Amino acid sequence: xxxxxxxxxxxxxxxxxxxxxxxxxxxxxxxxxxxxxxxxxxxxxxxxxxxxxxxxxxxxxxxxxxxxxxxxxxxxxxxxxxxxxxxxxxxxxxxxxxxxxxxxxxxxxxxxxxxxxxxxxxxxxxxxxxxxxxxxxxxxxxxxxxxxxxxxxxxxxxxxxxxxxxxxxxxxxxxxxxx
Amino acid sequence: xxxxxxxxxxxxxxxxxxxxxxxxxxxxxxxxxxxxxxxxxxxxxxxxxxxxxxxxxxxxxxxxxxxxxxxxxxxxxxxxxxxxxxxxxxxxxxxxxxxxxxxxxxxxxxxxxxxxxxxxxxxxxxxxxxxxxxxxxxxxxxxxxxxxxxxxxxxxxxxxxxxxxxxxxxxxxxxxxxxxxxxxxxxxxxxxxxxxxxxxxxxxxxxxxxxxxxxxxxxxxxxxxxxxxxxxxxxxxxxxxxxxxxxxxxxxxxxxxxxxxxxxxxxxxxxxxxxxxxxxxxxxxxxxxxxxxxxxxxxxxxxxxxxxxxxxxxxxxxxxxxxxxxxxxxxxxxxxxxxxxxxxxxxxxxxxxxxxxxxxxxxxxxxxxxxxxxxxxxxxxxxxxxxxxxx
Numbered sequence: 238x239x240x241x242x243x244x245x246x247x248x249x250x251x252x253x254x255x256x257x258x259x260x261x262x263x264x265x266x267x268x269x270x271x272x273x274x275x276x277x278x279x280x281x282x283x284x285x286x287x288x289x290x291x292x293x294x295x296x297x298x299x300x301x302x303x304x305x306x307x308x309x310x311x312x313x314x315x316x317x318x319x320x321x322x323x324x325x326x327x328x329x330x331x332x333x334x335x336x337x338x339x340x341x342x343x344x345x346x347x348x349x350x351x352x353x354x355x356x357x358x359x360x361x362x363x364x365x366x367x368x369x370x371x372x373x374x375x376x377x378x379x380x381x382x383x384x385x386x387x388x389x390x391x392x393x394x395x396x397x398x399x400x401x402x403x404x405x406x407x408x409x410x411x412x413x414x415x416x
Numbered sequence: 417x418x419x420x421x422x423x424x425x426x427x428x429x430x431x432x433x434x435x436x437x438x439x440x441x442x443x444x445x446x447x448x449x450x451x452x453x454x455x456x457x458x459x460x461x462x463x464x465x466x467x468x469x470x471x472x473x474x475x476x477x478x479x480x481x482x483x484x485x486x487x488x489x490x491x492x493x494x495x496x497x498x499x500x501x502x503x504x505x506x507x508x509x510x511x512x513x514x515x516x517x518x519x520x521x522x523x524x525x526x527x528x529x530x531x532x533x534x535x536x537x538x539x540x541x542x543x544x545x546x547x548x549x550x551x552x553x554x555x556x557x558x559x560x561x562x563x564x565x566x567x568x569x570x571x572x573x574x575x576x577x578x579x580x581x582x583x584x585x586x587x588x589x590x591x592x593x594x595x596x597x598x599x600x601x602x603x604x605x606x607x608x609x610x611x612x613x614x615x616x617x618x619x620x621x622x623x624x625x626x627x628x629x630x631x632x633x634x635x636x637x638x639x640x641x642x643x644x645x646x647x648x649x650x651x652x653x654x655x656x657x658x659x660x661x662x663x664x665x666x667x668x669x670x671x672x673x674x675x676x677x678x679x680x681x682x683x684x685x686x687x688x689x690x691x692x693x694x695x696x697x698x699x700x701x702x703x704x705x706x707x708x709x710x711x712x713x714x715x716x717x718x719x720x721x722x723x724x725x726x727x728x729x730x731x732x733x734x735x736x737x738x739x740x741x742x743x744x745x746x747x748x749x750x751x752x753x754x755x756x757x758x759x760x761x762x763x764x765x766x767x768x769x770x771x772x773x774x775x776x777x778x779x780x781x782x783x784x785x786x787x788x789x790x791x792x793x794x795x796x797x798x799x800x801x802x803x804x805x806x807x
Contacts, residue, residue: 259470262467266467270458284460287463291470321792324802351456364797365798375432375449376453393425400425410448411444
């Protein structure tokens with residue numbers, strides 16, 4: 238029998254079976270949430286957007302093509318599009334409201350991102366775009382190509398954006414420490 | 417705000433990969449990176465529960481193609497359909513193409529091409545006399561074949577026949593001789609030459625003769641004139657005049673009957689002077705109308721008595737002879753090549769016509785994408801993207 242098996246041609250390799258969506262969600266939930274939290278700097282909004290991201294991903298899970306991007310990159314791209322849509326509509330809404338009502342002068346509490354107070358303070362003074370690249374390249378540890386794919390820019394532009402964001406962050410933390 | 421000194425992206429990649437820092441600043445950066453990686457908060461439990469609640473629904477087996485592939489397939493199918501329709505139209509509409517005409521045997525096509533003359537309605541004559549039938553045989557026998565004799569109107573009916581005939585001759589001498597013969601034949605048949613224009617230069621030349629031939633001798637004229645050389649085209653137009661003549665004759669009969677009745681009334685001597693005058697006017701009017709109708713009938717009969725025959729003699733070279741219809745594999749290959757050529761022509765036409773539209777669409781898409789990127793960059797350039805931009 239062994240001899241027969243040895244002579245038989247090896248079976249062709251089959252593509253790995255697709256994982257269940259539940260397993261994918263379990264594995265990447267933290268990453269997507271961290272990314273959206275750093276992008277929005279708002280806990281409640283990040284949670285809502287994360288939930289919305291996974292709902293949308295669940296609906297289009299059958300269309301996901303693993304050859305084109307990793308699951309995490311795909312999820313981050315969905316989350317980013319949802320966040321951008323939210324920012325656009327929210328900016329429109331606020332502009333509309335400001336046109337008809339005077340600013341109430343409410344006190345803005347600095348958002349907490351879950352890091353040390355110094356890092357939180359420095360991060361929240363960065364632009365959303367800078368926080369986003371930090372989240373993708375450092376917190377989620379995506380490589381330059383994958384991060385560039387999520388951001389829709391080139392690899393070198395992504396590296397430059399990261400260098401600028403890290404430089405600003407370090408400079409602000411140093412300035413805060415001196416103060 | 418001044419831009420901080422940037423660490424070179426390559427060096428930054430090395431530091432992110434765990435390279436040892438070589439300066440204090442690099443060490444600080446690595447510390448920040450380590451803190452960001454280590455202290456990133458996990459997702460709240462409530463959110464995790466919410467995501468877990470998304471249970472996979474029972475799998476529905478349906479074929480889902482990626483959107484781009486579907487769009488591409490649709491575009492290809494659409495293009496093929498358009499090209500197919502275009503090719504079909506091009507091939508169908510190729511009747512006027514000399515190459516297509518030449519490919520078909522002339523004798524086979526001509527009898528079908530000749531429309532049948534409609535007989536005028538005797539019982540209910542229409543003011544619109546049946547129009548001419550037209551027989552176009554240009555180019556049909558451009559290869560030295562003799563054309564079938566054109567169908568002539570039935571004898572006994574007044575018909576205005578106009579005939580055009582084109583005859584090719586080998587050189588100018590033959591052409592002059594043929595022109596002279598044509599005139600002689602016309603006179604011999606009882607007709608006359610209404611006009612002639614003969615132009616020869618060296619071996620080349622053309623002659624246009626306008627001949628009038630008694631209608632009863634048209635067929636003889638055609639046969640004899642076609643013997644002058646090779647007939648390369650001929651056309652017959654016949655307008656039936658008999659229906660109009662019959663209608664007018666009927667009207668004349670009615671008017672004459674009416675006149676007779678009116679004259680009887682006049683002779684009765686029971687009329688008042690006014691009535692008598694009125695009846696005389698009516699009789700006069702009827703007589704005038706009868707005279708007009710008779711003149712019209714006479715003119716039609718004169719027109720129908722002779723036929724106008726335009727004879728064109730020329731020395732032009734015949735068109736290239738068509739290739740013999742090949743059967744079997746060679747014929748099929750030639751047909752396939754012709755079809756591919758036609759399809760290629762249609763495809764080229766579509767490319768030329770559609771390329772500006774496609775270019776515009778691409779430019780529009782690029783502009784929209786650039787605008788979307790600009791909006792996106794402006795949004796993310798602020799710490800709070802949802803806040804409206806400060807003035």
